[in-house]
Amino acid sequence: MSTCALSLESVGYKYSGGHAAVSDLSLNLGPGILGLLGPNGAGKSTLMRVLATLAKPSSGKVSWNGVDIAANPDALRVSLGYLPQDFGVYTALTAREFLAFLAAVKGLSGRAAQVRVDHCLNIVGLNEAADQRLGGYSGGMRQRVGIAQALLNDPTVLIVDEPTVGLDPEERMRFRHLLTDLAGHRLVILSTHIVSDVEASATELAIMARGRLRFHGTPEALLAQADGHVWEWTVSAEQLADVRAK
Numbered sequence: 001m002s003t004c005a006l007s008l009e010s011v012g013y014k015y016s017g018g019h020a021a022v023s024d025l026s027l028n029l030g031p032g033i034l035g036l037l038g039p040n041g042a043g044k045s046t047l048m049r050v051l052a053t054l055a056k057p058s059s060g061k062v063s064w065n066g067v068d069i070a071a072n073p074d075a076l077r078v079s080l081g082y083l084p085q086d087f088g089v090y091t092a093l094t095a096r097e098f099l100a101f102l103a104a105v106k107g108l109s110g111r112a113a114q115v116r117v118d119h120c121l122n123i124v125g126l127n128e129a130a131d132q133r134l135g136g137y138s139g140g141m142r143q144r145v146g147i148a149q150a151l152l153n154d155p156t157v158l159i160v161d162e163p164t165v166g167l168d169p170e171e172r173m174r175f176r177h178l179l180t181d182l183a184g185h186r187l188v189i190l191s192t193h194i195v196s197d198v199e200a201s202a203t204e205l206a207i208m209a210r211g212r213l214r215f216h217g218t219p220e221a222l223l224a225q226a227d228g229h230v231w232e233w234t235v236s237a238e239q240l241a242d243v244r245a246k
């Protein structure tokens, strides 16, 4: 089995002319599901783009199994699947055609590509709809095609950026289950600003705010930190305005 160690040392990222979108961020990651949480603008997408080798850190270092990915991005790319936030599909193609096209882009062709496409369609539960045009797919089905394309190279690291935006509750649940099934020996990094996306599935949480890491640990450790700082209070509808005002 391939090793799976992604290490970030004081990673920073600045857009040209802008302020730091990510600052001094250190994390050591291994197999499991990391829920990356934070409000909009926290720097999650920027960090994901750095980890997906699409942006080079302005400072610090990211290593994959000990290899610096800025100097040697291919070391990680061969083991990487990425579902970006703005994933688009060709609506005139069927799921099977679209995946065959992307497999070709990734250097897979012929019988091996067909077998792999079938396998990925199977993993995401789209075999029966595989020959329908993507234009007729629901949002949840399109996101599953997005996961299928990210799985074409059987990645050890799977990065998914805000994958549940726009999905209805049932699709959202189905999608979470899919990510849990995929974890196993993989590292799955799931960014979201919706806590319920990660509370049931994440083995670890990383919380970002204003480009900085504010917490890294298990969901239980986070809850333990909140103990004594969060209250629940039941009030009647008549009392609510009064309570809010205070």
Ligand code: ADP
Pocket: 015, 016, 018, 020, 021, 038, 039, 040, 041, 042, 043, 044, 045, 046, 047
């Ligand atoms: P998140 O994914 O948590 O919503 P982002 O990584 O998208 O956060 O954004 C982090 C910060 O970087 C924000 O202040 C945002 O305005 C800024 N930012 C994002 N993309 C760009 C860009 N292309 N150019 C300049 N600033 C950007």
